[in-house]
Amino acid sequence: MRGLGPSAVQPAVVRTGFVNLLGTQEDVEVVGEAEDGAQAVRIAAETRPDLALLDIRMPHKNGIEAAREISASSGGATKVLMLTTFGLDEYVYDALAAGAAGFLLKDATFPELLHAVRVVAAGNALLAPEITNRLIAEFVHAxxxxxxxxxxxxxxxxxxxxxxxxxxxxxxxxxxxxxxxxxxxxxxxxxxxxxxxxxxxxxxxxxxxxxxxxxxxxxxxx
The missing domain is CATH 1.10.10.10 (Winged helix-like DNA-binding domain superfamily/Winged helix DNA-binding domain)
Incomplete structure (x- = not known):
């Protein structure tokens, strides 16, 4: 699996930590790391990763815009997993509607992150962790x-x-x-x-x- 990101996860040391941890997995190759949404879109266009891990709130181009562009430019081939600070982030629904395949809380453990990355890459993001279904239900209900x-x-x-x-x-x-x-x-x-x-x-x-x-x-x- 070839992946981009995490992109624009703050602080930078957290982003680097995610990248290093993902890089320890034999089935995961991190092909790029971006500091903001615009850079994430450019790198995704250049590397065509299987998955892009994006922060829902990013400078220069937010995660929703980046997800929409990455999904459109790849014809849906690049799956998008969004990271959000709160379980009820007001932008989660819009991110999913923009083409994101799922989302995960930033305080998730590494095993949870790795599981989500693999699930999203397999095309089953929304249907795997039960918490994802519950959060989606809340947003769509509202x-x-x-x-x-x-x-x-x-x-x-x-x-x-x-x-x-x-x-x-x-x-x-x-x-x-x-x-x-x-x-x-x-x-x-x-x-x-x-x-x-x-x-x-x-x-x-x-x-x-x-x-x-x-x-x-x-x-x-x-």
Missing amino acids: RASRLPVHPPADLTARETEVLTLIARGLSNAEIADRLTITDHTVKTHINRLFAKLELRDRAQAVIAAYEMGLVRAGARHR
Whole structure:
């Protein structure tokens, strides 16, 4: 796995510590370290890492803008993991909507950081740590109270079921088992609902499901 960052984590000694610790892992190669958001975008464009670890609050270009640009320029190939100071940082939802695949508190332990990096790189960031699902639920619940409720477009009943199960944290295999269908059929439903709702990844699918009211904040995930 090739990664960028952490970017703009303050103070600099903390950022350097993260880089050094990540560098001790055989399956992780740190290809760049940035002091601010603008530099992170430039380095990501040059190195095309598998994952970028960004601070949600950065000078010159904040984490939301950087995440959006990195995700867009890489066509979604570079996954973005955001670091935030507080569990209820007001910008977390916007960061996820901008293309970030997940987020982690800055006071997380190194094993937690390493786990999150690997989970995000595998494309399952929002659906792995339970705390991530709880925080997303809180943000979307607050956001949804200010937004009109959108019906599930022209989704079929089965596609709506699949979207709901994605938001509850189930993997493709678990969805197949729950609905008694094949993995291939699950992938077909996911591809179709992603196309209908113009979703880029599972992160946006989770957000869409909450905003549609298919899943309630604080509800059980299984």
